[in-house]
Amino acid sequence: MPPGSSHHIEPTQGAHRRDSIRTSQSDPPDRHSASNSTLVGLSDTVCPGERLLKHSDFDLGMSAKITRRDLLQDAGLISLGLGIAPSAAAIKTIEAKNKPYPPTRTGLRGSHPGSFEGAHAYARDGLPHPTPRPLDESFDLVIVGAGISGLAAAYYYQKRYGGDRKILILDNHDDFGGHAKRNEFHQGGRLQLAMGGTHNLEYWQFSPTVSSLMQTLGINIPKLRKKTDFNYGRNGAQGPAIWFDAETYGDNKLVTGCSLKGPPSTSPLPYLDQFPISSTAKTQLRAFYTLQTDVLAPLSSVERADYLHSTGYFDFLESKAGLGAEARQLFKTACHGSWGLESASLSVAEALDDGLPGLNLIGETAVESDWDYPVGIFPDGNASIARLLTQRLIPSIASGVDADSVAMATFDYSQLDRPEHPVRIRLQSTVIDVENREGAVHLSYLFGGKAFALTAKQCVMACYHTVIPYICPTLPPAQKAAQRYQVKYPLLLTNVLIRSRAPFTELGIDGAACPGRMHSALFLMNGIETGGYAQASEDPGPVPVAFWGSLSPPDDITNFWDQLRAARTKMLDLTLEDYEREVRSVLQDLLGPVGFSAKHDILAITVNRWPHGYSHEYLDLWDPKWPEGQAPHEIARQRFGNITFANADAGASAYTHTAIDEAARAIAELSALN
Ligand SMILES: Cc1cc2nc3c(=O)[nH]c(=O)nc-3n(C[C@H](O)[C@H](O)[C@H](O)COP(=O)(O)OP(=O)(O)OC[C@H]3O[C@@H](n4cnc5c(N)ncnc54)[C@H](O)[C@@H]3O)c2cc1C
Incomplete structure (x- = not known):
C-alpha cells in the first residue's frame, strides 16, 4: 500500500532543512489539562468570521481599495494595481472595453453569485x-x-x-x-495566473482515449514537467512548513522543515518541541512517530485487510497510536485538498494511502519515493x-x-x-x-x-x-x-495577489500547512512556466498565493452525507468579507513578523468556492x-x-x-x- 499513490495528493519533493528560521522555544505553558482537551481558539462550529478577533478590520485593510469586484479588477488593468484607485472615467472606458472578461473577475468566483440561484429555486426549493x-x-x-x-x-x-x-x-x-477555471490578475503590470479549480494532470492514470486527446491538443507531459518547478509550497529554502495560528494554538508559530503529511525526510519528529501544543500531546506524538511495530500482527491477512478498510483513521490514531484529541486534531484537515474530506471520514487504508502517518504501526516502512507525484500542470x-x-x-x-x-x-x-x-x-x-x-x-x-x-x-x-x-x-x-x-465534496481555492514574494523568501518558505485555519494549506503560485507563461524569478513583483482546502462541517454532525451538505451550506453562507477577513488574518500573522502588511500588501482576492467539488468516490x-x-x-x-x-x-x-x-x-x- 504505497502512501501518496492515489488521489490529488500534493507531491513532496521539497528540500529538507532542519533548522527552523525561528529559534526553537521551550514548551509554551500547558493550556491543556488533559490530553483530550479542546484547543483554545476554534470549535468546528465556529466560522472564522466569528473567531475572537485579534486584528481590527481597519488593521487588516478590510476597507482598502483592492480588486474585490469585477469593475475594479478590470480597471486594475491600467492602474497597475499599486493600490491606486483608477479615475471614474478610466473605469468607464475599461468597463466598456474589457467587460466581460470572466478570468479577470475577482471576489466570489467558482459557484459565483448568479450561477446557482436559478437551479436552487426550481430544483431545491420546488418553484414551478x-x-x-x-x-x-x-x-x-x-x-x-x-x-x-x-x-x-x-x-x-x-x-x-x-x-x-x-x-x-x-x-x-x-x-x-x-x-x-482560470484566474487572471493584472495588477502590478504583468499578467499573473492562478488556478481556480482542477489543476493536476495525473497522466499515469490516462486511458488511451485521454492520452490521444492530449496528443491532439498538443500537450506533451514530459515537456510540461521540464518547465515546472512547483511543489505545493514545499520548495522554499527551509523545505515544507507548518503554521500554527494563535487563535487555535495560543501562539503564532512557524515550524519549517517538516510536514504533517509527507515522506520520511519531512517527519515532524525532530521538530515536535517547537509545536505550540501541550507536553502531553507532544509525548503522544513522539511515541507515535518513533514506534516501529505491527499492532495488527495477531491478525490473519484477511482480518488485517478487513481492519484497515473498516476502521476509521481517527479510531486507529486513538486506539492503536494512543493519540488524544489534541494530537489527533493536527491531522483533522490534512486531507481537505487531496480528498475534500475530513481525515476522520477515511479508513486507515485510505488515510495511509493519502500519505498520513501510521505505516510504522502496521509493520510497514515509508519509502521516500512513494511521495513523488510527477503531475503535468x-x-x-x-x-x-x-x-x-x-x-x-x-x-x-x-x-x-x-x-x-x-x-x-x-x-x-x-x-x-x-x-x-x-x-x-x-x-x-x-x-x-x-x-x-x-x-x-x-x-x-x-x-x-x-x-x-x-x-x-x-x-x-x-x-x-x-x-x-x-x-x-x-x-x-x-x-x-x-x-x-452522487453528493460532491465541497472545495475551496482562494487566490490572493500579494505585492511581493519577499516575505515568503525571508521566512525560507513558499507555503505552509495551516492545521487550525479555514484553508488547510497555502502556497505561492510560482514555478510553472508552461503554456508560454513565465514569471520573474529575480524581480519580486506581485505573486498569487493560493489558499487551498475545504470547509469542516460542524462537529455535532456525524453522518457523512449530512456533513457534506452542511459544509456546502456553510460555504455558500459565508460572505466575501468572511473569506477576506480570514485570508488577511492568516497572511498578517504568518508574514507580519517579516514586514508584511495585510492593509498595504494585498492587491486582489478571488475566492473560488466549489460547493459541488470532487465527485464522490466510493x-x-x-x-x-x-x-x-x-x-x-x-x-x-x-x-x-x-x-x-x-x-x-x-x-x-x-x-x-x-x-x-x-x-x-x-x-x-x-x-x-x-
Ligand atoms: C477545486 C478543485 C480541484 C480539483 N483538482 C483536480 C485535479 O487537480 N486533477 C483532476 O484530475 N481533477 C481535479 N478536480 C476534479 C474535477 O471535478 C475534474 O477534474 C473535472 O474538472 C470535472 O469536469 P466535469 O466536466 O465532469 O464537471 P464540471 O467541471 O463540474 O462541469 C460541469 C458543468 O455543468 C454545469 N451545470 C450544472 N448544472 C447545470 C445546469 N442545470 N445547467 C447548465 N449547466 C449546469 C456546472 O456548473 C459545471 O460548469 C478538481 C475539482 C475541484 C472543484
Whole structure:
C-alpha cells in the first residue's frame, strides 16, 4: 500500500532543512489539562468570521481599495494595481472595453453569485417552472455543462460526425470550463495566473482515449514537467512548513522543515518541541512517530485487510497510536485538498494511502519515493485544457493558439455563441427541463431571469448528477435515486495577489500547512512556466498565493452525507468579507513578523468556492460493496432515450481524465442509436 499513490495528493519533493528560521522555544505553558482537551481558539462550529478577533478590520485593510469586484479588477488593468484607485472615467472606458472578461473577475468566483440561484429555486426549493419562450433554434446535439466533460463530448461528437454538426453547449456559469477555471490578475503590470479549480494532470492514470486527446491538443507531459518547478509550497529554502495560528494554538508559530503529511525526510519528529501544543500531546506524538511495530500482527491477512478498510483513521490514531484529541486534531484537515474530506471520514487504508502517518504501526516502512507525484500542470491548471478544447471547437475564439501559447492567450468571448459557428457555447444559461419527446430532446433553460425552449436531436447531460433528477423528471426512479447518490465534496481555492514574494523568501518558505485555519494549506503560485507563461524569478513583483482546502462541517454532525451538505451550506453562507477577513488574518500573522502588511500588501482576492467539488468516490466506511454493474454511477449513467450522461460523476472518480473518458462513452452510446 504505497502512501501518496492515489488521489490529488500534493507531491513532496521539497528540500529538507532542519533548522527552523525561528529559534526553537521551550514548551509554551500547558493550556491543556488533559490530553483530550479542546484547543483554545476554534470549535468546528465556529466560522472564522466569528473567531475572537485579534486584528481590527481597519488593521487588516478590510476597507482598502483592492480588486474585490469585477469593475475594479478590470480597471486594475491600467492602474497597475499599486493600490491606486483608477479615475471614474478610466473605469468607464475599461468597463466598456474589457467587460466581460470572466478570468479577470475577482471576489466570489467558482459557484459565483448568479450561477446557482436559478437551479436552487426550481430544483431545491420546488418553484414551478416559468413558461419558456420557444426559440427558433434547433441543434444536432445539446450538451448541458461546459466543463471539461461537456467540451470533450462536443469534440468527440465532431470527431465522429464531422465539423459541420450543430452543437450547443449550455452552462450556468459566466465562464466555460466548469471546475477548470482560470484566474487572471493584472495588477502590478504583468499578467499573473492562478488556478481556480482542477489543476493536476495525473497522466499515469490516462486511458488511451485521454492520452490521444492530449496528443491532439498538443500537450506533451514530459515537456510540461521540464518547465515546472512547483511543489505545493514545499520548495522554499527551509523545505515544507507548518503554521500554527494563535487563535487555535495560543501562539503564532512557524515550524519549517517538516510536514504533517509527507515522506520520511519531512517527519515532524525532530521538530515536535517547537509545536505550540501541550507536553502531553507532544509525548503522544513522539511515541507515535518513533514506534516501529505491527499492532495488527495477531491478525490473519484477511482480518488485517478487513481492519484497515473498516476502521476509521481517527479510531486507529486513538486506539492503536494512543493519540488524544489534541494530537489527533493536527491531522483533522490534512486531507481537505487531496480528498475534500475530513481525515476522520477515511479508513486507515485510505488515510495511509493519502500519505498520513501510521505505516510504522502496521509493520510497514515509508519509502521516500512513494511521495513523488510527477503531475503535468499549467499555470491556470486544467483551464488550459478547457481553453484548448474550446479553441478547437470554435477556432476564432483565439486563432493560432496552441499548447505552447495557451496560457498567455486572450480569448475573444464574443465568439462563443454565434449563429454562423457549428459549435456554440451559451453561458449564464441554467437548464431546468430536459425531455425525450417525439424522437427529439426538448430543453428549457433560464437566461437573465427568463426561460427559453429549444430542441435537439440528442443531448448529453455533462452536469452534476445530483441535479439531473430535477431536470429530467421522467427518468426511471431507480436512475434518479442513483444520481442523487452522487453528493460532491465541497472545495475551496482562494487566490490572493500579494505585492511581493519577499516575505515568503525571508521566512525560507513558499507555503505552509495551516492545521487550525479555514484553508488547510497555502502556497505561492510560482514555478510553472508552461503554456508560454513565465514569471520573474529575480524581480519580486506581485505573486498569487493560493489558499487551498475545504470547509469542516460542524462537529455535532456525524453522518457523512449530512456533513457534506452542511459544509456546502456553510460555504455558500459565508460572505466575501468572511473569506477576506480570514485570508488577511492568516497572511498578517504568518508574514507580519517579516514586514508584511495585510492593509498595504494585498492587491486582489478571488475566492473560488466549489460547493459541488470532487465527485464522490466510493469510500470504505460509507459505501456498501456494490454488485458488478450495480454501483450508483453505473445506474446513473444509463442512456435514456436520446439522452446520455457524462461528467466525472458518471465515473465516480474526481479526475479530469475521468471527465474525458465519460464524455467519450456518452457520445459512443448516442452514436449506437444512429
Ligand atoms: C477545486 C478543485 C480541484 C480539483 N483538482 C483536480 C485535479 O487537480 N486533477 C483532476 O484530475 N481533477 C481535479 N478536480 C476534479 C474535477 O471535478 C475534474 O477534474 C473535472 O474538472 C470535472 O469536469 P466535469 O466536466 O465532469 O464537471 P464540471 O467541471 O463540474 O462541469 C460541469 C458543468 O455543468 C454545469 N451545470 C450544472 N448544472 C447545470 C445546469 N442545470 N445547467 C447548465 N449547466 C449546469 C456546472 O456548473 C459545471 O460548469 C478538481 C475539482 C475541484 C472543484
